Amino acid sequence: MKHFIIFLTLLFSSLTAMAKPPHLAAEQLFDGRYNTEKSVRTSISKADGFYYRSLHITNNPGIIKIIETALKKDAPRASKSFEQEGEGGRYTSLKIISNGETIDIGLQQYNGSAFFFIKGKEKAFK
Amino acid sequence: MKEQDVKLTLQETEQLCRLYMDCRLSVLEETELQYVLGKLPYSSPCIDEARMLMGLTISKKALKSSKNKSIFWRSRATISIAASITILLIAGITLFHNQSINEHNPSEMYIAYADGHKVSQEQTIRQVEADMKTAEDFLNHIEELESQEQRMVNNFINQISAEQ
Numbered sequence: 357m358k359h360f361i362i363f364l365t366l367l368f369s370s371l372t373a374m375a376k377p378p379h380l381a382a383e384q385l386f387d388g389r390y391n392t393e394k395s396v397r398t399s400i401s402k403a404d405g406f407y408y409r410s411l412h413i414t415n416n417p418g419i420i421k422i423i424e425t426a427l428k429k430d431a432p433r434a435s436k437s438f439e440q441e442g443e444g445g446r447y448t449s450l451k452i453i454s455n456g457e458t459i460d461i462g463l464q465q466y467n468g469s470a471f472f473f474i475k476g477k478e479k480a481f482k
Numbered sequence: 483m484k485e486q487d488v489k490l491t492l493q494e495t496e497q498l499c500r501l502y503m504d505c506r507l508s509v510l511e512e513t514e515l516q517y518v519l520g521k522l523p524y525s526s527p528c529i530d531e532a533r534m535l536m537g538l539t540i541s542k543k544a545l546k547s548s549k550n551k552s553i554f555w556r557s558r559a560t561i562s563i564a565a566s567i568t569i570l571l572i573a574g575i576t577l578f579h580n581q582s583i584n585e586h587n588p589s590e591m592y593i594a595y596a597d598g599h600k601v602s603q604e605q606t607i608r609q610v611e612a613d614m615k616t617a618e619d620f621l622n623h624i625e626e627l628e629s630q631e632q633r634m635v636n637n638f639i640n641q642i643s644a645e646q
Contacts, residue, residue, distance in 0.1 A: 391600070394597050397594075397595065397609070398593075398596075399593075399594050399613040400591075400610070401590075401591065401592045401610045402591040403589065403590040403591070410613045438624055438627070444623070447623070447624060460621060462617060462620045464620055471617075473616075473620070475617060
């Protein structure tokens with residue numbers, strides 16, 4: 357009985373340890389703080405096991421700066437990152453592995469506006 | 483003989499009692515068995531019969547220790563069973579809760595805000611799908627840019643190698 361209890365305890369602890377939310381700085385931006393912001397368009401979807409969230413920012417450099425800071429915080433955790441300034445504006449892309457799945461984070465900045473998104477399988481965010 | 487010296491198992495004691503009742507023990511062995519039965523807390527029909535024949539009653543101390551031991555084991559077993567049931571219940575409730583969450587959450591969920599307001603359901607799906615498409619295009623574009631960069635790096639390396 358004692359062994360059984362120890363086994364169950366270990367099983368639960370390992371399961372808890374296995375699935376850990378990534379706690380990304382980029383994710384924190386979707387806590388509803390921009391829902392009433394006129395210059396921001398928010399889109400969130402959860403479908404077919406995929407989780408998608410994005411912000412469209414129109415002429416609001418303050419918010420863009422906040423997003424940039426969040427991406428800088430998450431950058432060290434990225435398995436792959438890409439940054440380029442070109443014709444379409446400035447592109448920043450991060451790929452972060454969480455719970456064995458890839459989370460894609462992207463930011464496109466153009467003419468004082470920006471498109472920012474974070475997406476991946478639901479499992480990656482749990 | 484000290485109490486600690488008596489280390490007979492229940493089976494061994496029963497065997498000795500059977501031998502006693504079959505009159506196959508020597509006087510010395512009978513005396514020893516009598517001593518042992520007076521000390522040991524064991525109880526079984528065979529042992530009790532032997533005790534009765536010997537005119538013995540189980541010592542209060544032995545009885546008490548046996549009772550204590552059995553209470554201890556019983557309470558330990560009860561705690562273990564209760565703990566296991568609790569763990570299983572928690573696991574069950576968690577699984578059920580997760581399942582009910584999944585049932586309450588439809589497989590598809592769309593939320594959208596624009597101009598500081600929540601967007602109507604129909605418009606929400608359109609907006610989210612359009613934004614998801616933009617994200618897809620973004621990722622494809624990044625892939626293209628990365629391969630372009632890679633090609634440029636390769637060309638550069640090839641050029642350097644050719645010059646050397």
